[in-house]
Amino acid sequence: MEYFIQQLINGLTLGGMYALIALGYTMVYGVIQLINFAHGEFFAAGGYVGAIALGYFSGLGYMETHPILCLTGAFVLAMGYCAYLAIGVEKVAYKPLRKNSRLAALLSALGMSIFLSNGMMLTRGVYDAVYPSELFQGGFDFGMITISYLQITIVSLTAALLIGLNILVFKTKVGMAMRATAQDKTMSALVAIGSNRIISLTFAIGAGLAAAAGIMYGLYYGSVKYDMGFVPGIKAFAAAVLGGIGNITGAMIGGLIIGMVEIFGAGYLSGEYKDVFAFIILIGVLYFKPTGIMGENIDDTRV
């Protein structure tokens, strides 16, 4: 039983991380039907900015005196930088192709992904960028079961961001504009919604979420690396599809399921087949329910 609970906690943490990345995928897809394969690279870039910022703060000695302030600063910097980067990427690589076939944009996204990850390798080097010290060190220890403060932070922050995002999309004017743009770009433009601005905003928010996930990933695993975006990116994409791509809550649930299946697959069956189990679940769900678990909202509730 203790073993099960420990694995459940491990699964929740990993799933929470996937869910945060999947939220960005799903938002961008919801608005312009583009699978942004460069999303995993925003996640890595966010992790790098976090490492640089925290390293700088710790060099100044603020890390010991004001840890929360430093962390907030790192989050703001990383999310801001990635939002800016995403807007740039959108302008350069996706916007000119918006009128072409979807395949062109998809290829452009793949190219952007390779470009960004190699760019990071060339500028930041091939070694791991280390997070200065393990923040939130320690945790609760119940004999067999250990819950670290970091795990609690990841899960609660993911939940908070989901709630915030839901409020943004369903309760605000900007959210309404997003939903309108998702439904019909031309018509929404006719009623004076700046659809280009809305698309940029969606990219910015999605990349910001990915950057937040990148910092948490760095804190949790101790370091970040230029190629770290690829695998979690693919997993998060799978999570978004599993939950029903375009659906925010679906991305969340999909992320948690992929994380859980991986951990339980590794914990009870075999570590080498965990990815296989995760993708079997994905294929199974798509076979029986092609729209994903929560279903793709074709009506006005889609972001």
Added chain:
Amino acid sequence: MKKRVVSILVMGLILVPFLCGGVFAKTLRIGSMSPLTGRYASDGTDIKNGVLTAIAVFEEAGGIPGFDKIELFAQDTACDPRQAVASANKLINLEVAGVVGAYCSSSTIPASDVLAEEDIIMITPASTNEKVTDRGLPYMFRMCGRDDDQAPAAAKFIKESLEAKTMFIVDDKTTYSQGLADSVAKSAESMGIKILAHEHVNQGDKDFSAILTMAKKANADVFYMSLQGFSPAAMMMLQAKRLGMKSQIVTQDAVFQPKFMEVAKDAAEGVCLTYGFTDPSTPEYKAFEERYVPKYGKIAAYATYAYDAATSLLKSIKAAGTTDPAKVKAELMKLDFQGVAKHVKFAANGDSGSSYIAFKVVDGKFVPYWEPVNGLIK
């Protein structure tokens, strides 16, 4: 008609640099193969830097008679067998005199088959799998140690020094890590240690919480971690510490990288690993350190082996006075000098001997801890 003349002229101009190259300068071409991108790019870059240092040392000492300069063609294998074969073919086309590489055993083996067809000398600084030299290729040499020397040394250490009775093994299924883990399991079992489980993770995994929870439950005396590269190893250590695992952690040569402690921090303390012994107090090592550190940073696992491999190759070419592989090989076999990493003397099969001892991480440093003959090092 005019168009055709112009195009022929242009084609001719394109060829000029290729034709001139051979006429005006005689360059000694050396190849290196290591992963410069991908997961093991850091170790691969260390290898390239080691070879570059060796070349710089040689050029400063007057180079090799008959050649204006020595040029390195560093190929990226990405630790991928297919890319390694492609790199080997590229080096053949470049007509290199010898190759230092590759890093992953799974790349070295197929690449050496290709190079062997053209009788090109290959010296690996990092591939420890037995098959590398056991296939009997005439021009295959190895600077580092062998897995079937490392595994018994590790098992002996676990048995004698740590007095372990049970062991939990994890590897990541690469030719290197799984081969080594299997050999360690076999040696340990023959010494009476019980293997509680032998689990696998995937290359590129960052989250090991499931496997570590399993290991914590098994509560073995020793947790043997066989992973390719220091980066996943450091992550595994951090997560093991967070989970509160109590088993003694033992690992292997791929983790011997100063960056390991930088990433794993406190979690690295007390970790033991087996690695070929290099004496950092020799004048050769000190000279290497003075030259390498300001340019490339901390000396890592394979930079010294790569330096010794490249030095051996260049020394032999210089002594032979030609790049003819048979003559260079004859000179290689005659070599007997103190290198940076070890004393260089090749055996008939191309191996240069192993010197595995156990290191322990103390205060963020790898400290020699135990050696197979005399036990604990004081």
